[in-house]
Amino acid sequence: MAKVKIASTWLEACSGCHMSLLDMDERIVELIQAGVEFTSTPITDLKHPPEEGVDIGIIEGAIGTDLHEEEAKHLRKKCKILIAIGDCAVFGGIVTMRNYFSREEVLTRGYLETESTKDGKIPTSDELGKLLPKVKAVKDIVKVDFYIPGCPPPADSIYTALKELLGGRVPVLKGDLLKYD
Amino acid sequence: MKIYRLHVLLSTDSRSILRGALEVETKLKEEIIKKGLENEVQILRTGGWGIEEGVQLTVYPGGLIYVINNVEDIPYLVEEHFLKGRPVKKLMYEIDAPAKVEMTAPIEEEIMKKQTRIILRNVGLINPEDIKEYIAHDGYQALAQVLSTMTPEQVISEIKASELSGRGGAGFPTGFKWELTAKAPAKPKYIICNADEGEPGTFKDRVIMEGDPHSIIESMAIAAYAVGANKGFIYVRGEYDLSIDRLNIAIKQSKEIGLLGNNILGTNFDFDVEVRIGAGSYVCGEETALMESLEGKRGEPRSKPPYPSTEGLWAKPTVINNVETLANIPLIILKGAEWYKGLGVEGSRGTKVFTLFGDVNAKGVIEVPFGFTLKELIYEIGYGIKGGKNLKLVQLGGSSGSFITPEHLDVPIDWNSVRKIGAGQGSGAILVLDETRCVIDFLKNLLAFFNHESCGKCVPCRVGLPKALDLLNRVTSGNVEIDELGFMEELANVMKNTSFCGLGQAAANQILESLKYFKSEFINHIETGYCPANKCGRL
Amino acid sequence: MGEKITISPVTRIEGHARVTIYLNDNGNVDKTFVHIDQFRGFEKFSEGRPYFEMLQITPRICGICPVSHHLASAKACDALIGVEPPKPAKLLRELIHMGQCVQSHAMHFFHLAGPDLLLGWDSNPALRNVVGLVLANPELALKAVKLRKYGQEIIAKVAGRRIHPTFAVPGGVNNQLTIEVRDSLLSELDTMIAYTQEGISIAKTWIGANMEVIEKFGKFPSGYLGLVNEGDSLELYDGNLKLTDSEGKVWERFKPADYLDFIEERVEDWSYLKFPYYKKLGYPKGVYRVGPLARANNAEKITTPLANEELKTYKSLGNGRPLEGSLVYHYARLIELLYSAERAGQILNDPDVLSNDIIAMPGDLQPHGVGVIEAPRGTLIHHYWIDEDGIMQKANLIVSTGHNNWAISKAVDDVAKNFVDGKKLKEGMLNMVEGAIRCYDPCFSCSTHAIGKMPLLVELKAADGTLFDSVKREG
């Protein structure tokens, strides 16, 4: 079997989906033996996907800042199949609860009002990503080919999806593999 | 009975009132008294002709239409026309047609020339607040005839023979509907007049109720006799203050002289009518939602079957007819089914009242026999498109109606012909849009209306509408991909196929037809980021 | 104005983080910044939610230590409903917390920071990762995977699932432990303790060989904050807070609920992560560190025997003074790993752990409640305010990494100044800068490794910030 290159990234998220990926435990080794090469992922990663691109791109997390938008677009360009993993990437997830408020309200609470903050101010350095007015799902920015929902998705779902894709099949998540919570 | 020399119909629909109709009325009365004409000139409040300017005064005899934009013109008008008999040209309504039509001729000649007034026979001619005038125009003759000479079965068979069909939109044979209710075993039975005319732009029922309320009451009594009911309800749209007032006046007058109540005309037939006021919900025009509302519940449609004929109001057999349908009944009884069948065409007998509006020169309520083509209605009766522009689209049948594109202008408007092109005439609204209109802007307004009027019971309509609107807003804000049009179509199809009642289905149809006929316009918006009609603002 | 080196992403700390290093005209490091580049607004959007949902909402702050948030939240909610959970409930909560510490610490040491220490700072970046570790020492690597898995299994078997479990509820927990689960967890415990001890001996060997690096690698004085139990024993779930100075003298001892009297946070324009400090001394005098190093410095003893022995060794290194080197975090972390495994055994052997007395009936709602726990990375504070119905009015969260924010910046600055030479820039130098961050294990991906070359962006900026030139090396 040809090598299948995978790149992954996380955007506005808690990293739980990548933890669930690690929760495949010994099966990661099995995938590697089956031809998976992890490039820029949290377990064995580059900082950016290789110039020539990868076969599968995985995004965890929603789109919360301009930098996330750029990164999602970049990965989309670099991969053939893009997977949105976890509720945040799939539909915006828990972080879209900030959409109920204006960006300013949220920042004000975080940096000016919290009880332990003294002489607060809202960080504005150019080095920081700028919060978008509303958090978006990955599909609102780039085309997504496959979704693995869950908060986080069970390790089994991630394993099954990757294995099916490796076999050239379109994965169908059913039963215990499809979870929203 | 008092005889007036001049009858002045004053437009007092809500739009006219906003333009100062009540001030005009006060001033008119003042001036008439000043000139000592109070016994010669009668002012009648009516609806308007749908002319989107000023306050309209229609003066009979002659039927001249004045458009008053300034109260200060009244003294001159009263002096010149009412006192001295000289029409005031500068205040007359002018149709803004290519060849300017000046409405100096009597209204019968200009506007009415092609019309046949059966349903509107008394409208504008009699004082609707005086039962004697109705009686003088053969009113309650039909009821008397029915009660004295016909059995209920005979009445039903006469109506069946006339091939009268429901004017509410579905065109269901009225006689058959009555027969179903007559045969239903449960008791009591009810007659409902559906006067919840909620279709934007349509006001034909209002014109009837304001102009000829007794015709409704008489018809309901006939229907009640035919099916064995003793109680009727007229469910009137809440905004129709004048209709409500006039219907109540009419009911009171009928009761006073024994045309309603117990032992009508000395027979053992009892019938009573009550006016019930709707709260302005479009969906309550749907018959089962209307009945829910009448029962004091939230106005939401019921599942059918069971149909009202067997389980209607309070689950009792119920006849529910539209105002316009009912208005036909007395003449059918008096002149006979054969006479009635002489009007219209095969499959669509009688006349139809249309509300003509939009980008057309002469707007208003018109009545013609079935079988006129849209071309005739728009270009002959309506004096063509405003400013001589080209026609883009006709929406036939109101917000829930169908799109008719210019290539179908020669299709006669009757149930069968219209059905053949996949359309329906609905409530008879004819909305004319010229080439400068943006179909997306139009659709947005339509969907906003449906969204506002959705009752919220079923998911596809309640949720689908706001989502469709979101999508459209994204089209007009240049924030959508072309393949999302496919998604919009999918959404509309689900709404059409699964919505509980006609509202959701109709709304979906508007989307589907827009996409069917004007997809290029959508694509144009998305691709160029520019609205060809310049209606959608900066994209 | 000199050049600017951007390490981006250092991958993220609850999102993105990146380091900018400014060089002076001589090519030496002038100053550095660690930008914590994510903000999600949990403090705002939890407003309006029923208080009991906080136990499920807040774990989504962090998928690596969700159990810590879950439990800190549970403790805050216990305070809100005015009850103390029954002992069995506390044992079970602490048990999954131990599972959390085992998996988090194991993963950090073996998978993430390990390659730096075991393979070398400037070893081939293509292999300086867990795969490289597998190649170098497959047996050890497998043990590492198993140790992490064991920690996750404690959580999964006791609380239902590995990540974001629903287990603790206000007043207790929602399920009792079965004998089968207890026995299955106990059956593997000794093996796991042995693996941990192996890790400790590796760490100690490394320390012995690298004393010189440790001295120059982010070693600086600071205060230390952490929970301690009776007799200043190491505590990760309960207890009171102890705040000590750089000499180990006690600044304050206080109840977690009173944290606002002692801790304040400062905002810097260049980071979304705030900088907490000891209120009475102000910023930056009152800065302190949290996490394994702070806890080991603050603890006088450990209640489990093997870890206690190890703590004695640790203490002997400082001759009675707190240890200050950022790299010592790794050693302290392994001692805690050992404690966590031993403590899990103690809990599992406590007969009360099988009891079904797992939840207390709620009392009257209190206007606010504080929950504090020692997450693997340090002190975690949840503070909630509710209305009379129990709807969240406000939330204040100080997360573990936050307390170390200043220290991370300081360590990065130190390491950059000591090891980065702008004229002869090498990938390994930048890796050491990242290594400084990894000591604090601020979050999962901060501590991960890159295969291949470090992507590097060197920008030459004018004084007004306009870019003259940039050199880019993509990995």
Place this chain on the structure above:
Amino acid sequence: MEKLFLKINGNEIEVEPGLTVLQVAKSFGIDIPTLCHHDQLSPIGACRLCVVETKQGTLQPACTLPATQGLEVETESPRVVEARKFILNLLFAERNHYCMFCEASGDCELQNMGYRYGIDHFAFSPYQTKFPTDFSHKYILLEHNRCILCRRCIRACSDLAGHYVLGMVNRGAHTMLSPDMESPLKASSCVSCGACAQVCPTGSLADKIGAFRGKADEMTKTKSVCANCSVGCGILAFTKANHLIKIWGEWESPVNHGILCELGRFSPLNEKRKRVLQPIIRQEGRREVISYQDAIKKATQKLKEAKNPGGIISPKTTNEALEAFNILFSTSLQSKNTGLMESYNEKAVKLSADGCLEDILIANAVVLYKVDPSTSHGVVASWVKKAVTKGAYLYIVTDEENSLSFYATETFKTSEADKLVNTLENSKKVVVILNPQVESADLEILKKVKAVFLPLYKSANSLGAIKKGLNGFFEKSDVALIVASDFSGDGNLLASLQDVSYLIVISNFVSPLTERANLIIPSATWLETSGTFTNLEGKTQDVSSIMEAPEGVKTDKAIIEDFMKALG
């Protein structure tokens, strides 16, 4: 009746007329998904999830589509499945469905539908609008963010429970579920019967006490009978780790048809009284824990030595325990000195011949005679409201405020109670609901009324006890045994015990009665007991033990039997 032949998914089937396609399909094991539909509620066809495809190619909702002759439908055709997926997408997009912190996750019907139809992402954009959360109610969370407007709660509240608290306000996309037209739930006329939460398919109406305590399939479910009043409602209790998590009304119960009241549904979850867990003896002013065997020995010895051994038993214990109690006194102790913790007017008891709760629902007139069932017998109040809504007249005889006054046709002062006789003269199907502790004078009036009588006994097994000859306290006793269940002992009881020199109390909880006792033996609560109760209609129903009693704690019956063994 003529049989109907129709085809579902190509299979010809034969059914009785009068059914919907959904009912037919279900009876043939074909699962058509529904959300707004609930077997106990009338179909409304709102969610459209149950659409099936007809031979004519239309999509029709199975829940309201009548099965007619020759009908052919497909229940999972590609068009049907696509439509369902889309409808689910609309539902998920309408409000804010964050499963990860939702109490109902795992038990949520909307979530299950998403899983069933493989919804792996939402077709619409992320959530933007927050809906209100009403947390004001003591037991019920009303979370509009998770509401799918299926109206099950409204139908349960109105049609099943008769309370008419919940309704819809606004329309279209702005439609909102609302108690009493936009009142917070706490301030509304809600009587906390909880029927709404029981039928809610999502986490929109959730039970606060059971929140996050586990999923239904992790719990043990036990059918039993509620012991909080004499109605004897069927319940389904959910327990986990021997903790009571929630109580549902049992739909199959002939008594309450799934409806409960606050006492039945919520009060057992909120039990904060202190349990008696070990036998305690008081000697020389000191309390000491003793072994169960010693306690039995001590108690029986005292009873044996007594001149006039007396016994009082709780009407909340099972018929089996009552039986054992009677034998203990009549046979082992040879004493007739027994009583009940409640006393009733025997004549009132005899008045009721064969009245049953169903009679209320078909009554033309209902009388509440010196009784207010709302707080004590909630389901009776429910039934009365339903009867009134259907058109029955309600007459109330009381000098106090009655919570059902709003529904009353007329309220009489007790001094004018005799007016009832004339008022009801021409009424058919009259049900008189009365307080069985009324005076004989009241009974003289009531005798003149032709009606079905329903005395509302206080306790779960009051009638069972009366039938066994137990009613009222004993006269006088030197050594007394009280089988108290969860009774705390009111002033009257304590006063009647003045002469008792040695008091043995078998009790669930610490109470003034146990304070007075010389010897306390802990007993299992009704939740921990199996046996039978006889309800106010005279129905004897099985009670099943829902939870295990604490270690060493026995049931009343077992304890009494141990007494008998010890006495030989």
